[in-house]
Each structure stands twice: as structure tokens, then as C-alpha cells.
Amino acid sequence: MNDKDGVRPVLEIDDVRGGYGGVDILHGVSLTVNPGELVVIVGPNGAGKSTLMKAAFGLLQINSGQVRLAGADITNISPDRLGHRGMSYVPQERNVFPTMSVQENLEMGAYIRKDSASAQMERVFDLFPRLKERRKQPAGLMSGGERQMVAMGRALMIEPTLLMLDEPTAGLSPAFVQQVFEWIRAINAQGISILMVEQNAKQALGIADRGYVLATGENRHEDSGAGLLANREVAQMFLGGR
Template identity: 65%
Template structure:
């Protein structure tokens, strides 16, 4: 049984389908990457799975349970965390306050959860009293992912986690994502830095006009000449 499956999804905005028969799956131990040109439906796919865009047809299942069109807050309680591309931190709050907000619905002592986040992102421990809005783009991305980890998810969904970052920070972000996966957390990620993302992916999907064009291991997609020429800039 897959951790997450989306089967024959049709979804979009204002009655217009952006996704047209999308299929994808994520296993519990995988990093899965969705790539493709602008307008391919990558972010829409993530939002449809997480309940932020209505699914008109098709089915989303999580651990075998139908979660199609479930509310985002229900997704979180089931163990799914989502980090959007923009607006993913509270800039006027400190790092610690941002992290604590990630677990606002949970009861009990948050310190063990904070320690786990600090182990993944040691810099957040050092900067825990700093306002998130005063941090660099890479540091804010750490805060956003750290806040998502506060709910101890089984699936982490990331929408363009390296957008706007320098090459050095892109490499660091991908290393952190692999480290999160090593904790036993499945990762589903949309990325414009397709080559680097596929380089860390167990499997990848190439989308075009809301449809699956290719599905394979990350290494096989990188080695596929047609994929490289059409979608990866040669």
C-alpha cells in the first residue's frame, strides 16, 4: 500500500481543469519530485492533493484511506504537512514562535519536537530568538520546513523549496530534504531546479499541460535524452 496515491485527477480553478487525468504515488521511504515547464500543473497537483484546489474527478488516497477534497486541517491531523512556495513564515514572529505555531493544535510538551527540528536544522536553535522576517531566504525556508516538521508528519509536501535561493543554498536545501527523508518521512516536492531535484529523487514525474508525460526513477529521467531536450534544457 502506497503512502499517497492520486489516480486520474481532474482539478483546477473556476471550472477550468488544469490537471487532466493526473496519476502519482509516493511510498513511505521515497523522495518523489514533480517537474515540468511553467504552466504544466505542478503546483496545482500539490494543492489538489492537499485540499487547497477542488478535485472534480479522480481520487486521492493516503495510507489506503480516501482523502479526496478533505480540508487542509484534516490533512495535517492525518500526518501530512505542506510548505507553500510563498508566505510560508510569519515574518514578525521569532523563529521559536514560528515553530511553536506549527504545533498549535497539539497538546503537551513541545520541547521534544523542537529538539528534533533543531537536530535537522541546527541554525534554527542559534537563531530561535530572531524575527523570521530578518533572516535570509535560505534560513526562512528552514523555518518553514521546521514548522512543518513540528507535527511529526509521515509525508512532507514542498512547493518550490529552492525558489529564489543561491546555488550554494540550493545544494544545502536539497541535502536537508534528503536528511528529512532519512528520518522515515516521505517527501513529495515540486521543483523548477529539475536536474538537481531529480538528482536526489527516488522517482520523478514530468508533467506537461496537466498530464503525465514521463514517470521513472530520478536517475533514469536524467539519462533520458528526450526528457533532457524537452524539459531539462538539454
């Protein structure tokens, strides 16, 4: 699915270069997320995966190249304006308001809405029943997996067209890792496009429509999730062997 097929990509990152303090970490990275796709970015530590997500969401300076959301140029647009355009981002760290209750965290996610968010909150509770049980509990007192539920639930409160997840299973127990992947598949099944950076590369590619391998801030491989898993070079260099 792409412009050639008459379908406009949800997200296009085109030859992006950028980083911190005037030093480029990204060296001409490009990727595309099409409507309804689950796209995964994998690669070694220091490859620029999380940097790319932050650049796309306006959290660091892009020095050249372009980011487009549904065809509109959003390069270096501030994050608060991107929510209005249907783009949500869940960072790896500090992704909840710890002193606020679960419900208050979700309400914060709906700050840009001009209509009632009550129906969407119930949909979030349907996806994460534990949050409904603990809606009055401070988010900071919850386990890592539960906080991830809160963070993802808050990002869904604007009913995004694109959800970006940065290392959603980092630091979680194996049981919770599997649960997070199930939630991600359920969210994607609702028609929400997802772009995800993930350290559990094999599991992530196993549920991905497509994947990108980054290394030293550059594109190294692009294929379907299954294709990358079957690629011997990718497996040996980036997935811990076969």
C-alpha cells in the same frame, strides 16, 4: 513498493482533474508516493505541478478523481484536517509568519499536537542549528534560505509521515540551493516520505527515488530519478538538453 507487494502507498493521486474557477488545469494526473520515498515532480512552467500539490492538500477543488493518504480517501478534505493525518505542506510563498519569532513559528507548526512538542523542536534545531541560534529573531527579518529553514522546520513539528514541498529552492542562491537539497535528503533519511515540486530539475532528480514529468496538466513520463535523467527525450524537452 505498492499494494501488489503488500505495502500500502503513503499517497495515491488517481486520475485527478481540477483547477480554479471551474476550469481544469489538471487533466487526469496520477502519481504514487510509497513509504520512505523521495518523489520529485518536474516539468515546464504552467505544467500544473504546484496546482497538483495544492489539490492534494485540499487547497483547490478536485472535480474528478481521487486522492488517498495511507489508503483513506482525502479528496477535497480541508488542509486543517490533513495535519491530523500526518500530512505537511510547505508552499513556495508566504510560508512563514514574518512578525513571529523563529520559535513561535515552530510552535505554530505544533498546534495540532496534544502532547509536548519540546522534544520535536529540539530535533528540528538539531537539523537546523541556525534556527536555534536565532530562535528569538522575527522570521521576517531572515534571509530567504533561513526562512525556508523555518518553513520546513515548522512542517516537521507534527512529525509527519508525508512532507510536501513546493519549489523549496525558488529564489535562493546556488549555495543555499545545495544546502536545501542536503536538508531534504536528511529529512528523507529519517523515514519521512517526501513529494517535491522543484525547478532545479536535474539536481532534484539526482536525489529522487522516482520522478514524474508533467506537461499541460498531464503525465508525460514516470521513472526512477536516474532513469529520467538518462532519458534523452526528457533531457531535451524538459531539462535543458544533455
